[in-house]
Amino acid sequence: MLDALVLVIGAILVNNFVLARFLGICPFLGVSQKVETSLGMSAAVTFVMTMAAIATWLVYRMILVPLHIEYLKTIAFILVIASLVQLVEMVLKKTSEALYETLGIYLPLITTNCAILGVALLSLQQQDSFIEAAIFGFAASVGFALALLLFAGLRERIVLSKVPEAFQGNAIKLVTAGLLSLSFMGFAGIDKGIARVFGG
Numbered sequence: 001m002l003d004a005l006v007l008v009i010g011a012i013l014v015n016n017f018v019l020a021r022f023l024g025i026c027p028f029l030g031v032s033q034k035v036e037t038s039l040g041m042s043a044a045v046t047f048v049m050t051m052a053a054i055a056t057w058l059v060y061r062m063i064l065v066p067l068h069i070e071y072l073k074t075i076a077f078i079l080v081i082a083s084l085v086q087l088v089e090m091v092l093k094k095t096s097e098a099l100y101e102t103l104g105i106y107l108p109l110i111t112t113n114c115a116i117l118g119v120a121l122l123s124l125q126q127q128d129s130f131i132e133a134a135i136f137g138f139a140a141s142v143g144f145a146l147a148l149l150l151f152a153g154l155r156e157r158i159v160l161s162k163v164p165e166a167f168q169g170n171a172i173k174l175v176t177a178g179l180l181s182l183s184f185m186g187f188a189g190i191d192k193g194i195a196r197v198f199g200g
Helices: 002-014 025-030 035-064 070-095 097-106 108-112 114-125 130-159 170-187 190-199
Strands: none
Touching: 002 130, 002 170, 002 190, 025 097, 025 108, 025 130, 025 170, 035 070, 035 097, 035 108, 035 114, 035 130, 070 097, 070 108, 070 114, 097 108, 114 130, 130 170
């Protein structure tokens, strides 16, 4: 239980995929104009990232390892992720046409979101069990969603603010993202601290 808590806190706050590992920056910058859009993208990424962590663990352990073709893991993982994204795209098109149109090109780009592939590869590198891989995938997606929603909220506030001419446009976005990333550095070591306190 403690290991799971440390894994969750580490993936959400300490090693946030966007703000600490700098993975998944494309949707982070592209879909964060409005909180509503970011919420839709967060839900899609949460589903895909969690399911990808589970599916890629199973594909690797049940297919690639027994057949001794572990070197094909990247290609196999991309196929799994692309299939999941296609599923999300079909569901969104049927259930929420407005959100589907708003997300536009960024929805299929989830397939090439390096954060999702990163979760699968890091889970293998850490030699996670099935449960740990599922928890890690979900926690990493929650961290991605948290970063995206915080950034979208900040961007909505910036639109209403008077920004100096030199910082208008992409400059203020990058400065804001950098400051948000710095604020998350304050969580560094909290996962190890929790492990020490509760682990004895």
